[in-house]
Amino acid sequence: MKITKICCIGAGYVGGPTMAVIAQKCPDIQVTVVDLNEARIAAWNDADVANIPIYEPGLDAIVAEARGRNLFFSTEVEKAIDEAQIIFISVNTPTKTYGKGKGMAADLKYIELCARQIARVAKDNKIVVEKSTLPVRTAEAIKSILDHTGNGVQFQILSNPEFLAEGTAVQDLLHPDRILIGGDSSEEGQKAIQALVGVYSNWVAADKILTTNVWSSELSKLTANAFLAQRISSINAMSELCEKTGADVNEVAKAIGMDSRIGPKFLKASVGFGGSCFQKDILNLVYIAKSYGLNEVADYWEQVIIMNDHQKRRFSNTIVQTLYNTVADKKITFLGWAFKKDTNDTRESAAIYVADALVNEQAQIAVYDPKVSEKKVLADLDYLETRTSAQNKACVASFEDPYLACKGAHAIAILTEWDEFKEYDWKKIYDSMQKPAFVFDGRNVLNAAEMKAIGFVYHAIGS
Ligand code: UDX
Ligand code: UDX
Ligand code: ADP
Numbered sequence: 001m002k003i004t005k006i007c008c009i010g011a012g013y014v015g016g017p018t019m020a021v022i023a024q025k026c027p028d029i030q031v032t033v034v035d036l037n038e039a040r041i042a043a044w045n046d047a048d049v050a051n052i053p054i055y056e057p058g059l060d061a062i063v064a065e066a067r068g069r070n071l072f073f074s075t076e077v078e079k080a081i082d083e084a085q086i087i088f089i090s091v092n093t094p095t096k097t098y099g100k101g102k103g104m105a106a107d108l109k110y111i112e113l114c115a116r117q118i119a120r121v122a123k124d125n126k127i128v129v130e131k132s133t134l135p136v137r138t139a140e141a142i143k144s145i146l147d148h149t150g151n152g153v154q155f156q157i158l159s160n161p162e163f164l165a166e167g168t169a170v171q172d173l174l175h176p177d178r179i180l181i182g183g184d185s186s187e188e189g190q191k192a193i194q195a196l197v198g199v200y201s202n203w204v205a206a207d208k209i210l211t212t213n214v215w216s217s218e219l220s221k222l223t224a225n226a227f228l229a230q231r232i233s234s235i236n237a238m239s240e241l242c243e244k245t246g247a248d249v250n251e252v253a254k255a256i257g258m259d260s261r262i263g264p265k266f267l268k269a270s271v272g273f274g275g276s277c278f279q280k281d282i283l284n285l286v287y288i289a290k291s292y293g294l295n296e297v298a299d300y301w302e303q304v305i306i307m308n309d310h311q312k313r314r315f316s317n318t319i320v321q322t323l324y325n326t327v328a329d330k331k332i333t334f335l336g337w338a339f340k341k342d343t344n345d346t347r348e349s350a351a352i353y354v355a356d357a358l359v360n361e362q363a364q365i366a367v368y369d370p371k372v373s374e375k376k377v378l379a380d381l382d383y384l385e386t387r388t389s390a391q392n393k394a395c396v397a398s399f400e401d402p403y404l405a406c407k408g409a410h411a412i413a414i415l416t417e418w419d420e421f422k423e424y425d426w427k428k429i430y431d432s433m434q435k436p437a438f439v440f441d442g443r444n445v446l447n448a449a450e451m452k453a454i455g456f457v458y459h460a461i462g463s
Contacts, residue, residue, distance in 0.1 A: 001085065001191065001195045003029055003085050003086055003195055003198060003199055004028065004029055004030060004085070005029065005030045005032075005083050005084045005085055005086075006019075006022065006029055006030070006031045006032070006084055006085070006086045006087075006088065006199070007031075007032045007033075007034060007080035007081060007083070007084035007086075007087050007088070008031070008032070008033045008034070008087075008088040008090050008131070009034055009035075009077060009080075009081075009087065009088065009089050009090060009091055009114050009117075010033075010034075010035060010088075010089065010090035010091040010092070010131075010132070011033045011034070011035035011037070011040055011041060011044055011053075011073060012035075012040075012054075012090065012091075012092060013054055013166055013169070013276070013343075013345060014090045014131060014132065014162050014164070015033055015035075015088065015090030015091075015131065016033060016044065016052075016053075016054050016059075017054065017056055017059055017164065017169040017170060017173060018088075018090070018131065018162055018164070018173060019031050019033045019071065019088070020059060020062045020063050020066060020071060021062060021170065021173040021174060022199065023066040023069075023070050023071035024062045024065055024066045024071075025202045025203040026070075026199060026202045027066075027069070027070055028070075029070060029199065030070050030072070031066075031070060031071050031072070032072045032073075032074055032080040032083070032084070033071075033072070033073050033074070034073075034074050034075065034076065034077045034080045034081075035073075035075065035077075036075065036077065038075050040053050041073050041074060041075050044063075044073035045067075045073050049061075049063050049064045049067075054344070054345075055342075055343060055344040055371050056166070056167070056169045056170055056342070056343065057167070057168075057170065057342055058170035058171070059169065059170055062170065077117065078117065078120075078121045081117065081118055081121045081122065081126075082121050082122070082123065084126070085126065085127065085195075086126070086127045086128075086129060086195065086196065086199070087118060087126055087127070087128050087129065088129045088131045088160075089111060089114050089115075089128065089129065089130055089131060089132060089142075090131040090132055090162075091110040091111060091113075091114055091132055092110055092132070092276075093106045093107060093108060093110065093111060093132045093133060093134060093280070094106070094107050094280065095107065095279075095280050095283055095284070101287055103283070104283045104284065104286060104287040105135070105283075105284060105287045106133075106134065106135050106280065106284045108134070108135075108138065108141070111130075111132065111134065111138065111141075111142065112141070112145065115128075115141075115142045115145040115146055116145060118146065118155075119145055119146050119148075119149035120149070122149075122151075122153045122155070123151070123153065124153060125153055125154040125155070125156075126153065126154075126155055126156075127155075127156045127158060127192045127195060127196065128142060128146065128155055128156070128157050128158070129157075129158045129159075129160045129196065130142070130157070130158070130159045130160065130161075130218070131160060131161070131162055133161060133162075133221050133222070133225070133277060133280070133281055133284075134159075134218060134221075135218070135222075135284050135287075135288055136215055136218045136219045136222070136288060137215065137218070138218065139157045139158075139159055139182075139214045139215075139218065142157055143155065143157045154188065156183065156184065156188055156189055156191075156192035157183075157184070157214065158181055158182065158183045158192055158193060158196055158214070159180075159181070159182035159183070159214045159217035159218045159221075160179070160180065160181050160182070160196060160217070161180055161217060161218070161220065161221035163176065163177065163178075163180075163221070163224065164176075166275065166339075166340065166342075166343040166345050167340050167341055167342035167343045168342070174203070176204060176208065177208070178208050178209070178210050179200045179204055179208060179209045179210065180210050180212065180217050180220060180221075181193050181196050181197060181209065181210070181211050181212075181217065182211070182212045182213055182214040182215070182216055182217025182218065183211065183213070183214060184213075184214065185213065193211050197209055197211070221281070222281050222282075222284060222285045222288075223285075225277050225278055225281040225282070226281065226282050226285055226301055226304065228266055228278070229273055229278040229279075229281075229282055229304050229308070230301075230304045231266045231267060232266065232268075232270065232272075232273045232278075232308070233273075233303070233304045233305075233307035233308055233311075235249065235252075235253055235267045235268070235269045235462075236269055236270065236272065236307060236308070236311045236461075236462075237307055238252055238269070238462065239269040239311075239461050239462030240311075240314065240462075242462040242463060243462060243463065247463075248462065248463040249269045249444075249461065249462025249463060250269070250444060250462070250463070252462075253267040253268070253269065268443075268444070269444065269461045269462040270311075270350070270417075270442060270443055270444075270461060271311065271312060271315045271350040271351075271354065271415060271442030271443065271461065272308045272309075272311040272312040272315070272350040272353075273308055273339075273350075274339030274340070274346075274347070274348040274349040274350050274351075274352075275339045275340065275345070275347060275348055275349075276345070276347040276348060278308075278348075279305060279308070279348050280348075282301055282302070282304055282305055283305065285301050286298045286301050286302045286305075289301070309353075311350075312350050312353045312354060312357075313353075313357065315350070315354055315413075315440065315442055315461075316353075316354045316357035316358055317357075318440065318459060319332065319354075319358065319411060319413060319438075319440050320358070320361055322411075322438060322440075322457070322459065323410060323411060323438065326361070327358055327361045327362070327363035327410070327411075328361060328362040328363070329362060329363075329364060330363055330364065330410040330411070330434075331363075331364045331366055331408055331409045331410055331434075332358055332363045332364070332365055332366070332409060332410060332411045332412075332413060333365075333366045333367075333368070333405050333406045333409040333411070333412045333413070334351055334354075334355065334365060334366070334367045334368070334369075334412075334413050334415050335368055335369075335402065335405075335406075335412060335413070335414045335415065335416070335418070335421050336351060336368075336369050336414060336415040336416025336417070336418055336421070336443075337349060337351045337352075337367050337369035337372040337376075337377055337380075337415060337416065338351075338369055338371060338372055338416050338418075339351075339416070340416065340417065341416055341417045341418045341419065342418075343371070344371035344372055344376075346372055346376055346377075346380050349380070349415070349416075350415060350442070351367075351415035351416065352380045352381065352384065354413065354415065354442075355367075355381060355396060356381060356384055356386055359381075359386075359387070359392070359395045359396065360386070362395075363395070364395055364396075364397075365395060365396045365397070366397055366398075366399055366405045366406075366409065367396065367397070367398045367399065367405065368398070368399045368400075368401070368402040368405035368406075369398075369416065369418075370418055370420060372398075373398065374397065374398030377396060377398050378392055378393060378396060381396060402420075402424060403424075403425075403428065403429065403432070406429045406432060406433060407432045407433075408432065408433065408434065409433050409434065409437075410433070410434045410437075410438065411437075411438035411439070411440060412429070412433075412437075412438070412439045412440070413439075413440045413442060414439070414440070414441045414442050414443050414445060414446070415442050415443070416443065417443040417445050421445055421446070422445055422446065426446075426450070426451065426454055426456075427454050430454045430455055430456060435455075436457050437455065437456050437457065438456070438457045438458075438459070439451060439456045439457070439458045439459065440459045441458065441459065441460045441461070442461060443461075444460050444461055444462070446458070446460075448460055448463070
């Protein structure tokens with residue numbers, strides 16, 4: 001089947017960049033990204049590409065090149081579904097906040113809405129692709145909804161998980177380690193798989209395109225995220241031991257990473273991992289294991305989350321203890337709020353939880369993040385429902401200038417590893433602070449010897 005029209009439901013961190021790259025690499029395919037959120041679509045269509053809703057290095061240039069040519073952003077969901085041969089579902093699947101599986105299971109209501117909408121609108125055969133991270137066997141649920149519409153349309157469901165990491169999304173999409181496509185073993189299923197393989201073949205080598213059954217594909221995505229998160233919790237567990245024993249976690253990470261069986265990547269000790277995927281996917285994995293009665297499997301993976309929560313709490317506790325057991329009315333400056341550098345995404349960012357703990361201790365938090373607005377910072381805190389919006393607003397303020405944010409502070413906490421933090425005039429910052437001037441480097445980005453030479457009391461993770 002020659003694919004000429006694709007649609008993607010959901011113009012978020014996954015759908016937006018992925019479709020932009022497909023459009024750039026496949027000029028013969030018309031790619032339409034739809035979303036219910038009108039403001040988000042308007043931002044994607046903003047005449048000035050600097051205003052697209054997602055900050056990703058290199059994304060603006062790709063959107064500028066393809067938008068209006070074969071890349072379109074629209075709120076006309078039904079029209080796009082009707083016209084497309086392949087429909088990607090890329091809507092959010094947050095952890096459930098109510099009912100059965102609350103706090104663990106993935107909330108599939110947005111997925112189900114999409115499936116029902118596709119079922120209602122489709123007049124000819126469609127390939128439906130799961131792009132969002134989903135619990136194993138979601139494809140079955142989607143298929144069941146689609147197959148019971150009674151209008152004779154044939155649907156093929158593929159699982160095609162996205163492995164891009166935010167902050168490097170464009171590079172990850174252009175040069176993926178692999179593309180994974182799961183589909184049915186029937187002849188129609190294999191044809192659908194080949195249609196999607198054909199799209200990726202425009203820029204990805206054949207040996208990097210892996211095809212499997214649907215369940216392997218769905219489970220591989222959860223497994224990959226669980227393994228990645230586990231590495232961070234493992235090195236973070238060691239960071240606490242290093243702090244007690246005089247070992248240095250950076251040296252330990254380097255030493256073990258040179259073992260080719262372990263490898264050097266993803267061993268950076270930190271204040272704790274964040275992002276929309278790791279915690280959600282592991283909780284989901286734990287929930288699935290429990291639902292099959294696999295309690296040891298569930299407990300094993302849950303420990304990754306327990307360790308991560310501990311690491312975040314440990315960081316705020318260290319700040320309070322070091323500041324003579326009280327931070328009440330002290331100004332503590334956060335450098336960074338995003339869950340990692342080079343993104344404006346703050347979902348599950350460690351910064352939110354550290355700030356919440358310090359505000360409980362009546363600290364005054366000043367925030368500087370190059371890509372995150374004050375509105376977002378406050379919304380993140382409000383979402384926790386620890387206190388009222390007015391109370392959050394009274395304790396937390398954002399600054400546009402990092403030097404102003406640090407002025408008069410008792411302590412600085414580094415929550416995100418933005419490159420620019422290394423380039424600051426730290427002597428100037430030191431001079432403007434209360435003394436002793438404390439720095440808690442939650443990302444180990446600064447040079448300990450230089451910071452101490454300036455006069456800072458400098459705390460890093462794991463040394
Ligand atoms: C291990 C370390 O690899 C080595 O670096 C250290 O110096 C000593 O401990 P060893 O126990 O000799 O070496 O063998 P190893 O290859 O690590 O295997 C250990 C066990 O794990 C074996 O029972 C092996 O069968 C098992 N294993 C290994 C698996 O079950 N799956 C794997 O993928 C790898
Ligand atoms: C992750 C997976 O990497 C990606 O493959 C999947 O598609 C989505 O989830 P993402 O959450 O965007 O991507 O970013 P990632 O680079 O994995 O970082 C996640 C969190 O772990 C961040 O908070 C990051 O700062 C933290 N991290 C990462 C560490 O603390 N140490 C590390 O060594 C690596
Ligand atoms: P992700 O990181 O998985 O891309 P986001 O939250 O950034 O998640 O994006 C998901 C997008 O999907 C949101 O912009 C949301 O408005 C959109 N969405 C959710 N449900 C639907 C739906 N039924 N139809 C269209 N868009 C939807």
